[in-house]
Amino acid sequence: MSHKLNLEEIAEFSRGFNADPKNQAIARAAGRSGVIEASWNPEVSRRLNRTFSVELDTDNVTNQERSGRCWLFSTLNVVRHNFGAKNKAKNFTFSQAYNYFWDKIERANYFYDRIIATADRPLDDRTVRGYLDWTTTDGGQWHMAASVIAKYGVVPSYAMPESFNSNHSDALNMVLSDKQKKDALTLRKLVQAGDEAAVEAKRKEFLAEIYKIMAIAVGEPPKTFDLEFRDDDKHYHLEKNLTPVEFFNKYCDTDFDDYVVLANAPDHELNRVLHLGFEDNVAGGLPNLFVNVPMEYLEDATVKMLQSGRAVWFGNDVLRQMDRKTGFMDPDLYKLDDLLGIDTAMTKAERLATGVGMSSHDMAIVGVDVDHGEIRQWKVENSWGDKSGAKGYFVMSNDWFREYVYEVTVKKEFVPKQILDLLETEPVELNPWDSLI
Numbered sequence: 001m002s003h004k005l006n007l008e009e010i011a012e013f014s015r016g017f018n019a020d021p022k023n024q025a026i027a028r029a030a031g032r033s034g035v036i037e038a039s040w041n042p043e044v045s046r047r048l049n050r051t052f053s054v055e056l057d058t059d060n061v062t063n064q065e066r067s068g069r070c071w072l073f074s075t076l077n078v079v080r081h082n083f084g085a086k087n088k089a090k091n092f093t094f095s096q097a098y099n100y101f102w103d104k105i106e107r108a109n110y111f112y113d114r115i116i117a118t119a120d121r122p123l124d125d126r127t128v129r130g131y132l133d134w135t136t137t138d139g140g141q142w143h144m145a146a147s148v149i150a151k152y153g154v155v156p157s158y159a160m161p162e163s164f165n166s167n168h169s170d171a172l173n174m175v176l177s178d179k180q181k182k183d184a185l186t187l188r189k190l191v192q193a194g195d196e197a198a199v200e201a202k203r204k205e206f207l208a209e210i211y212k213i214m215a216i217a218v219g220e221p222p223k224t225f226d227l228e229f230r231d232d233d234k235h236y237h238l239e240k241n242l243t244p245v246e247f248f249n250k251y252c253d254t255d256f257d258d259y260v261v262l263a264n265a266p267d268h269e270l271n272r273v274l275h276l277g278f279e280d281n282v283a284g285g286l287p288n289l290f291v292n293v294p295m296e297y298l299e300d301a302t303v304k305m306l307q308s309g310r311a312v313w314f315g316n317d318v319l320r321q322m323d324r325k326t327g328f329m330d331p332d333l334y335k336l337d338d339l340l341g342i343d344t345a346m347t348k349a350e351r352l353a354t355g356v357g358m359s360s361h362d363m364a365i366v367g368v369d370v371d372h373g374e375i376r377q378w379k380v381e382n383s384w385g386d387k388s389g390a391k392g393y394f395v396m397s398n399d400w401f402r403e404y405v406y407e408v409t410v411k412k413e414f415v416p417k418q419i420l421d422l423l424e425t426e427p428v429e430l431n432p433w434d435s436l437i
Contacts, residue, residue, distance in 0.1 A: 026339060039339040040323075044330045048395045052379050054306045055367035056081060060091050061392030063385035065167035068138040072096055072103065073383035074313050074362040075145035078409070079154065079254045081311040081366070086253040088231040095160040098244070101218050102152045103144065106282045108180060108210040111135060112203050113283065115184040119191035130278060130432025132184065135177040138169050140279065142313050142362070142409045146256040147285030152221075153244030154252065159225040165217040172217050179209065227251070256286060260415055260423070262298050263290035263407045265436055266349035268428070270294060271419075275427035276436060290436070291422050295402050297415070299375060303368055304414040311364045311381070315407035318361035321400060327389025329380070329396040331403050348403060352435040359406040359436060363394075375401075406436065 017023050030038040058081065064073045076094045084090040114131045121128050165172045183206045190199045227239045227247060248254075268274060269292065276288040305312045321333045337344055351357030367379025378401060380394040389395075412420055430436060 030339065035336060035339060036334055039334040039336045041332050041335050044328055044333050044397075045326065048328050048330065048377055048397060050379075050390055050393075050395060052367035052369045052377070054303075054370065055379060056306065056309065056311060057084075057090050058366050058381060058393075060093070061381060061386055062093060062096070062383045064096070064383045065162075065385075067167060067169040069096060069100055069140075069166075069169070070362045070383055071140035071142065071315075072099055072145045072148075074364050075142055075149070076154070077364045077381055077383065078311045078313050079149065079248075079252050081364070082253040083251055085309055087237075087251060088233060088235075089229055090232060092229055093157040094154045095157045095162075097162050097166040097218055098155045098160040098221050099145065099148050099152065100138070100166050101160075101214050101221050103140070103148050103281060104138075104176065104214050105207070105211060106148060106151075106285075108176070109203075109207060110281055110283060111180055112183065112187060112206065115187050116191055116199060116203075119188040127432055132181055134278070134432070135180045136173055138173055140281065141276065141288050141315070142259075142261055142407070143286040143288045144279060144281045146259070147280075147282035149248060150256055151282060151285065153246070153248040155222060155225055155244050155247065156227065156229070159222050160219060163218050172213075175213060175217075176210065179213070180206075258411050258413075259409050260412050260420065261290045261407050261409050262301060262415065262419075263292045263436070264295045264298055264348075265290075265292055265352060265406055266347070267352040267435055268292050271422060273422050273425055273427040274430055274436070276430045276434065278430065278432040278434075279437065287427075289423070289427060290407060291415075291419060293419055297419060298405065298408045299398070299401070301410040301414040302365060302378075302408050303370060303375065305410045306365065306368050308411075308414070310411065311366050313362060313409040314365055314405055315359040315362050317357055317359060317404040317406070318363070320357075320404050322394070324384070324388045327380075327382075327394035329394055329400045329404075331397070331399050352406075355435070357404070357406075357435070365396075365408075366393075 026038070062073050062077060064070055073096055076096060076099065080092060080094055083092055111131060111134070118125070118128050118131070123129070186202060187199060190202060222244070224241050224243055227237070227242050229237050231237065263274065265274070272292050274290045274292050276290070279288050302312045321331050322329045323333060346354070346356060348357065363383065364381040365378050366381045369376040375398040377398065378396040380396050382389060382392055382394055384392065386392040
């Protein structure tokens with residue numbers, strides 16, 4: 001039933017607003033500082049602190065600058081902490097630009113595969129539109145980073161430094177997206193004409209052009225490099241002429257086959273394996289599989305990982321109830337409903353189902369405060385540089401973890417067998433518009 005708003009109703013709204021004198025005071029505060037700052041809850045800062053009963057030996061943080069590469073930074077942070085523990089070099093950093101380069105090449109190849117496979121569908125088909133829209137982003141998942149690293153290895157940050165375009169990726173993403181969308185039109189016509197040889201020739205030509213764009217914008221990746229560093233004890237190390245894959249396999253102490261992603265997406269059926277094939281990026285690589293389980297499994301496995309000295313990758317909705325300045329993350333950090341006199345409370349499942357909730361960012365958990373089995377708070381390593389939080393580190397309450405964390409990546413040894421056995425079942429294939437994207 002349609003409703004036409006009339007002037008009498010608007011006048012009634014105004015009278016109702018002005019009938020309460022507190023509204024004018026609230027409006028002055030909110031208008032001056034914004035509704036977020038005006039709703040700040042100081043009680044949270046009294047509860048959260050920066051002391052943890054379990055804490056990895058970490059120091060410097062990384063900075064993704066103005067790019068959407070949090071998934072890659074956070075995965076490489078897990079790998080570098082494994083490297084640091086094995087080689088006593090906690091401040092060693094990897095080149096994110098190196099793996100970013102290869103992700104763009106592999107992602108383009110996978111995109112062409114999907115366009116070819118769906119050439120019989122109209123352009124406004126929801127799946128085809130999802131593939132086309134995916135070209136505009138440089139976001140991703142744990143398995144995407146793992147697939148690129150497993151295939152191409154890693155290099156130290158000095159072997160392939162960041163470029164302007166890797167740090168500020170909007171323009172590069174626009175160019176790549178425009179090109180791949182035009183390429184899609186060409187490939188669709190060739191498929192529809194039944195010219196398989198021309199399809200493959202064009203795909204190779206297009207991939208060569210993607211490679212050229214990335215080499216110009218980011219730089220061409222090194223094929224070999226000399227590994228040189230001083231460890232935490234000031235001992236000097238040098239190994240010459242390493243390939244990136246040799247370096248990863250020899251020094252990084254990370255076997256991706258040992259890891260599993262546990263998800264808590266209560267808008268999906270629990271105790272099922274979910275496959276986000278839409279975001280697979282390397283043909284023949286690791287599929288984006290999530291084991292969707294109750295939240296306590298994520299908590300328990302994450303604590304055990306930290307107790308074993310391992311960092312934990314996690315996907316979360318960082319823009320909810322988070323303060324960049326303090327680095328505090330708590331569901332009661334901003335009392336917007338109290339400020340505005342409304343009720344926006346939803347369950348986690350309702351937020352996901354309506355698009356209010358989403359996994360918008362990836363970081364690493366590097367500490368936890370546990371008191372007689374009760375989780376008090378978590379230490380989080382972000383990739384926003386050292387000017388946010390406490391030198392780049394955030395404090396996350398366990399209530400925030402339960403509400404806004406959707407995935408954690410942990411070693412299989414810390415997951416109960418009945419959960420791991422789910423990996424042998426047929427995954428549920430998720431749509432390109434799923435809430436977990």
